[in-house]
Amino acid sequence: MLSLLLLLLLNGSFAQEQFSVYFESNKSDLVKKELLRLEDWIQKNSKSKIVAINGYTDEVGSVEYNDSLAQKRVDFISDFILDKVAIREDFKTRSYGENFNQSQNKAENRKATIYYILEKDLERENEILGIKEEEIDDNLPxxxxxxxxxxxxxxxxxxxxxxxxxxxxxxxxxxxxxxxxxxxxxxxxxxxxxxxxxxxxxxxxxxxxxxxxxxxxxxxxxxxxxxxxxxxxxxxxxxxxxxxxxxxxxxxxxxxxxxxxxxxx
The missing domain is CATH 3.30.1330.60 (OmpA-like domain)
Structure with a gap:
């Protein structure tokens, strides 16, 4: 598990990239095809930086069950990428369960999404994430x-x-x-x-x-x-x-x- 977490709200106004992998119904580990996609993404993004991972489920099952399953999917991805791709210090995982805008195709709802910043954009990291640096009083010692x-x-x-x-x-x-x-x-x-x-x-x-x-x-x-x-x-x-x-x-x-x-x- 990744130990350092911060609430990082993600919305369409941010310019970070995103990549999703998809799970079988009621599963929190990936089938071989999706695992290979994840490994390929890791290889191509070894110098990128992850800022958040969100987990989702379809609407099968209770709300409590889906929230737990979504978090397990996030945990699976988090553990798999640990030490393979740089992660922002205030990195956050979030589980949405079924509480998001669902697709009509249920398979598209069983996913975990990685939000990340490409190496070429890291100099603009805080700007991309909408984080403003606090100005230090020039009169301080x-x-x-x-x-x-x-x-x-x-x-x-x-x-x-x-x-x-x-x-x-x-x-x-x-x-x-x-x-x-x-x-x-x-x-x-x-x-x-x-x-x-x-x-x-x-x-x-x-x-x-x-x-x-x-x-x-x-x-x-x-x-x-x-x-x-x-x-x-x-x-x-x-x-x-x-x-x-x-x-x-x-x-x-x-x-x-x-x-x-x-x-x-």
């Missing part, structure tokens, strides 16, 4: 932001600045650097990616954004944080907050920034 952050959350490191056209960190940045260090020390399983951004130019030919991210990592490593916990990337001018060329210094300052992305907690 860094350690509070980290507590609220989830994997994939990007946090601006305020008050980290560099001397013009270099990757040398200014002395007034020390407070922000030590805030980050304390967060890493107090969250020993935390892994981050430091992301550098620059402003005001047409291209990052000198890879200054990457060097600035590396410089922040050098500080952390020098203070005892293992390099395996800190990766770096330089986005150059590819992800500006304001269009380049910026209209004023305020916009330029916003564009030249260092952020961290939560890789794991």
């Amino acid at each position: 860094l350690h509070e932001k980290i507590k609220l952050a989830k994997k994939g959350t990007v946090i601006l490191l305020k008050d980290i600045n560099f001397f013009q056209n270099t990757f040398a960190i200014t002395p007034e940045s020390n407070g922000a650097l030590y805030d980050l260090l304390f967060v890493m020390q107090n969250n020993p399983t935390l892994k981050i990616e430091i992301q550098g951004h620059i402003c005001c130019v047409s291209s990052d030919r000198r890879k200054l954004s990457l060097e600035r991210a590396k410089q922040v990592r050098r500080f952390l490593v020098a203070k005892g944080i293992t390099m395996t916990r800190v990766s770096v990337t330089g986005f150059g001018i590819n992800h500006p907050i304001y269009p380049i060329p910026e209209a004023n210094e305020e916009q330029a300052a916003a564009n030249r920034r260092v952020e961290i992305e939560i890789l794991s907690k």
Whole structure:
């Protein structure tokens, strides 16, 4: 059985894919033909992610019996796919029994349906599922932001600045650097990616954004944080907050920034 469950309502407005297998009357295991279809689906979707499995029955039998049978069908599929296809952490199984829009063809009602997201769409997973990320109050201290952050959350490191056209960190940045260090020390399983951004130019030919991210990592490593916990990337001018060329210094300052992305907690 899969242990982590969440109520995930599925409706036609979602863009996830779906795949159904069909059961014999009063059965909760699959005949060979349907089992082969399921195995084929698993092979083709080893890099997809399952978000839910729903179970259904026809109207033969009592409501209580059908609810139980529908759940047994879900359990059969859940056990069969375990460790074969990635499953969303808040995955949910649901048994509808006969309480759904029944087909006139009873055989079509004896089924379990897998809802999943293709590998190519995983970057849009929450968007597809209609899940909105809660915004973290920008005024919170860094350690509070980290507590609220989830994997994939990007946090601006305020008050980290560099001397013009270099990757040398200014002395007034020390407070922000030590805030980050304390967060890493107090969250020993935390892994981050430091992301550098620059402003005001047409291209990052000198890879200054990457060097600035590396410089922040050098500080952390020098203070005892293992390099395996800190990766770096330089986005150059590819992800500006304001269009380049910026209209004023305020916009330029916003564009030249260092952020961290939560890789794991």
